[in-house]
Amino acid sequence: MPEATDVIRREHATISAMIGVLEEMLARYVDGRPYSAQDMPGVVNFFMRFADALHHAKEERVLFPAILRHDPQSLLMLDEILEDHQRMRVVIADITAAIAAADPAAYFDAVNGYIRLARQHIRRENEVLLPLADAYLSPQEQQQLAGALVALHQQMLTAAEVESLTHYQCEVVDRYCAS
Numbered sequence: 001m002p003e004a005t006d007v008i009r010r011e012h013a014t015i016s017a018m019i020g021v022l023e024e025m026l027a028r029y030v031d032g033r034p035y036s037a038q039d040m041p042g043v044v045n046f047f048m049r050f051a052d053a054l055h056h057a058k059e060e061r062v063l064f065p066a067i068l069r070h071d072p073q074s075l076l077m078l079d080e081i082l083e084d085h086q087r088m089r090v091v092i093a094d095i096t097a098a099i100a101a102a103d104p105a106a107y108f109d110a111v112n113g114y115i116r117l118a119r120q121h122i123r124r125e126n127e128v129l130l131p132l133a134d135a136y137l138s139p140q141e142q143q144q145l146a147g148a149l150v151a152l153h154q155q156m157l158t159a160a161e162v163e164s165l166t167h168y169q170c171e172v173v174d175r176y177c178a179s
Contacts, residue, residue, distance in 0.1 A: 004145035024176040070136035
């Protein structure tokens with residue numbers, strides 16, 4: 001079984017690939033090139049279901065408490081990361097509202113903010129938080145936490161939902177990011 005921090009890093013890579021889709025959609029909009037407005041709700045759904053509801057829940061419910069048990073001084077950093085999670089939820093709500101209003105300018109303005117926030121957030125977690133967790137968590141703890149992450153994953157998403165999200169992600173990444 002992979003270590004807990006490996007699970008989080010892989011999910012960051014998956015989320016980063018979808019951020020790449022947002023970046024390409026934004027570039028096409030800015031350059032006046034075609035993009036599919038029909039992809040907007042699906043991309044947002046991915047971020048709501050996978051990045052927020054699943055990935056952030058894994059961090060907030062499993063990884064962060066384990067880090068705090070080893071390093072109570074990390075509370076300030078974890079609070080900042082939790083604030084990022086909340087800010088991303090607000091921006092996703094703004095994106096959703098722009099889709100409902102059929103307002104591409106508002107959509108891409110919010111998408112631009114989400115891209116910046118999410119890229120910075122993932123970088124901070126990959127460069128600071130996860131190395132800290134790797135330093136504090138024993139191999140046994142890593143394995144136990146990985147098991148807890150898998151259990152939470154199975155509790156939150158059915159196999160069919162995971163398959164659907166994975167299929168959609170591959171499809172839009174190929175459509176927007178393939179060279």
